[in-house]
């Protein structure tokens with residue numbers, strides 16, 4: 001187990017900046033997901049922690065000890081980290097047992113201890129009995145388990161996982177997510193897990209670090225990211241929130257924010273000064289009421305899709321052309337139906353500069 005500190009890290013490939021000053025503190029024993037769209041720099045940050053890339057500037061510490069910084073670089077093999085990749089990277093000509101044993105043999109671990117550590121790593125991932133199979137004779141999920149067993153057999157102090165479930169189908173992904181949680185609980189090892197799938201990050205991690213264009217947008221618990229997104233990017237990327245332009249009037253005595261949405265006054269929560277703002281609405285913040293219900297905002301049902309137990313209802317607001325809101329309902333309304341909306345919750349952000357300029 002170990003902590004990781006990334007301090008003011010920058011990295012460029014040629015003239016292209018890929019990390020633009022990243023500060024991230026990962027606690028000992030934490031399960032942290034690095035989440036962001038393709039190309040935002042997640043893998044690069046993971047490879048920097050592993051020592052597989054060199055920093056442009058900044059510092060990386062593991063358990064307080066500088067791994068890379070001005071005048072210092074600790075080789076990857078001396079960092080005692082484990083890595084698991086999307087591609088599994090198993091040796092095709094070796095059995096599962098040999099694949100898991102190989103790293104231990106390279107480290108000079110004696111044969112009896114090797115055998116015992118291989119057996120317990122394979123048992124931990126549920127592969128006991130498949131020791132003699134070659135990787136080609138395993139399913140995708142079993143291959144990923146073998147790669148994980150190879151990693152944990154080495155007892156690394158941190159496990160770095162780069163989209164390890166990306167090649168699996170939805171059902172297997174879900175089962176493996178539960179395996180990762182269990183292994184994390186049982187080993188107490190620090191896990192850093194890269195993914196571009198927000199639902200995976202939310203399901204797995206203690207905290208999620210959201211990246212965009214080489215910068216961290218927000219680091220927090222899944223609940224905090226969902227309920228109180230710090231930026232419009234986080235609001236849109238995590239939980240697919242609708243973002244609507246509002247005017248922030250001010251804070252009421254009870255602490256809520258008074259805002260105006262398309263001329264309709266509502267109370268919400270948020271972190272925005274008076275002026276133009278953005279209201280982030282999740283499906284569970286939206287209540288559909290009959291058309292023209294007093295104190296509600298007119299809307300029209302655009303599309304309805306069944307999601308198992310409830311309907312996802314896509315709504316358009318005549319007063320705000322170009323914007324859509326999703327609500328969740330137990331009974332399906334008719335597409336085209338006129339309804340009205342009330343809001344329970346939501347989160348208000350200061351509008352980004354571009355929206356402010358438009359509103360001015």
Ligand SMILES: Nc1ncnc2c1ncn2[C@@H]1O[C@H](COP(=O)(O)OP(=O)(O)OP(=O)(O)O)[C@@H](O)[C@H]1O
Nearest residue numbers: 013014018036037038039040041042043044045196
């Ligand atoms: N070795 C390299 N040489 C040049 N450019 C690179 C190299 N590795 C990564 N990049 C570029 O750096 C940027 C960040 O890449 P990175 O792999 O870190 O992103 P990512 O967020 O992990 O994306 P993905 O989810 O698609 O894997 C991308 O634009 C990528 O093309």
